Amino acid sequence: MSTLTDPTSTGASPGPAAPTGEVVTLVSRKTPVVLGVLTVGLALILLFQPESGETTLRLARETDFFQLPDLTLPTMPTAWALTIVCALLTGESVRRYLAKKRTPMWLVAIYAIAWMTGFLVWAAVGETLPVVGLLAGSLALAVPLVFGALGGVLGERAGVVNIAIDGQLLFGAFAAAVVSSMTGSPWPGLLAASIAGALVALILGLFAISYFVDQIIVGVVLNVLVIGITSFLFSQVLAPNAADLNTSARFKVVPIPVLGDIPLIGPILFRQTPVVYVLYIAVAVVTFALYRTRWGLRVRAVGEHPMAADTVGIKVNRTRYRTILIAGAVAGLGGAFYTLVSVPQFNREMTGGAGYIALAAVIFGKWDPIRATLAALLFGFASNLQGVLSVIGSPVPSQFMLMLPYVVTIFAVAGLVGRSRPPAADGVPYRPQ
């Protein structure tokens, strides 16, 4: 399928073509350029919209074991200091480019944190920025996105484009709500969500693997189908019997004994609902399984070159079925977040297109579970920023703050990530000879 496959080169490929017989490492100049543009942008904001005052960063919540004192910073000096940090990091990136070295991931990460902090310190002038609440909330909001992205990575690594992530999330949410309402406990709901996700994946597999239907078509249509079925059943069955079928038991926050008491990190990472802890396990297991086990090697082989995999005796389509069923189960777990953590009932179209954001995270993360997770966390941060900014107010219209993460993503995809290369056989059905 050509729609998801980038050609290997276009007229605008960066750098000169490598002369034959000579090894030349091509380093993209996009990263330093984008970092530079962002630094200048931040500096311009500070120049033309200076704010006098102080910004308070709240580093602990009342319930925390260690009460870190609030950090009160003079707004403009802090923002300028962070801008200088950004400029230095940009300089380092340029230096590496000139030395024909790549800009490492950690540099971009530190840059992103410095830039965002500088911007927020400026935006929240005269107010208190609840750092812990912001980050902990971001993590919670990112849960369905991370599960969805993991499901997407798994499927696509095996060569099946999974656009049906949104459907898997939504059906997972539906099943979780119904089962946990009937049993009165969230755990069976979580299991049901996982099964529901796998069910959607099974239909995807049936059409995409067995009947060679274009996987993008199946994915998009499955999303619509799940919206239709869940909305129909919601108004016909759930709404009239809400007390029995649509009052789910929610997960409670369970602090992990010692880890949860670490200042700053503890309340963010280890005072969450069990779903978040399942998420940690899922990220670790998926990453390990994909890169360090024989099963993972086979999955990747099937996704890159199914015919070669077939030649050495790997059952291509059976491997693909198995992988997307697991992928669907993982994505379905994410759906449980909506009805077992977020709100105690199912509502029509309650995922709000989160599956498509998860899909973007998959591509943003270059089909790698860790990077896709980070991308999903970024989106979670973006959606949580919305609530925080509406509370503290900011000098720029809130709509522009809200669109910022999406603009940054476009920048990142065009500049930092550049040409992302999907698994070679992604979206191509395999017909055994």
Place this chain on the structure above:
Amino acid sequence: MNDAVTNDQAPAPSEKDADKPDAPEPGKGHSVMRQIVAGDVFAGVLAVVLAVLVGSIMVAATDDAVRESAGYLFARPGDFLSAVWDAVWGAYTALFRGAVYNNLVSDFSTQIRPLTETLKFAAPLIVAGLGVGLGFRAGLFNIGGRGQMLLAGGAAGYVGFNFDLPTFIHLPLAILVGMVVGALWAGIAGLLKARTGAHEVIVTIMLNYVAYYLLFYALSKEGLLQAPGSANPKSLPMKESAVLPDILGDRFNLHLGFVLALVAVAYVWWLLNRSALGYRIRAVGENPNAARSAGIDVGRTWVTVMLLAGALVGLAGVNQVLGTVPDGVTLDLDASIGFDAITVALLGRSRPLGILAAGLLFGAFKAGGFSMQAAEGIPVDIVLVVQSLIVLFIAAPPLVRAIFRLPAKEAK
């Protein structure tokens, strides 16, 4: 008989047929029948039948009378069957009355009013479907229909309520501005893909959100789009001179947008099948590497396709703002058409005439779905289920064949 069935490769009468020349040619007759049976049209009809069947099961299974009678199914199975029949028959006749022809009223114009409603709903689906389908033909997946519609609708609305101009300037200007804005917005995705390789799926999804917040900002700022003295994110209604005129008189809501949709179908058909650009688009869609080897500027073609697609999807937004809902720009002006267009394009197999047919079908579902909900209390969402099942079944002819045990289609 089997001989005759396999005989369709040889249209000339064989020696065996030659000794009884008066007999009808079984080979030929069968080959026509076989083509129909194995052809796409028949499989399409069966797909619709199958989808309607599944829809019926869902309607019946959630109907109160059916569930009640299922309780004493073995005592009085007749009750159960008639309850099922009532539920399903009621649903589909209500759908038909809402979408095509209402036989319950006496005067003619009210009787055919549902048909005009169908055409009204179909118009934006058709143009937006054309935009998405054009992208598919070039190998581009444009999920950005929502953003393109929002901004195009917002821009057309700005022209529509802000200026005082004679109709013959005002209306074309508003339409044009909307289409240009839609084109430019989609063009961003095309340009980024051509110049940096940024994936158009990500970029168009992100642009949807950016467009939403841009429109939100414009609608909450007086002087841009927000109506003066209002706290709601809504603009003033369109001036009379910028509203798409009703084409069947005041009694019907059908407006000029449907005619524009038909023009768009003709244009895209001409573009794809008769123009040099269309040839390049198809070549890039089939195989970009081969197209590049043949001297086609692939990046440029992508940008052009996205511009055209954005203009078409933008026209759908314009159609909503200036025609269907002319009382002001709102944040939900896209009415999920941007996403429905993807299904329409898929069902129409990205062919202009196919998209026309698919758009009409989905328009009928939309018009009928609402009256079905009103008359029978069946949630309109059942329409989504039937629509998506139709696309699934049509996309998988082997599955439909397997279900109905039809002969397999021969490889060409």
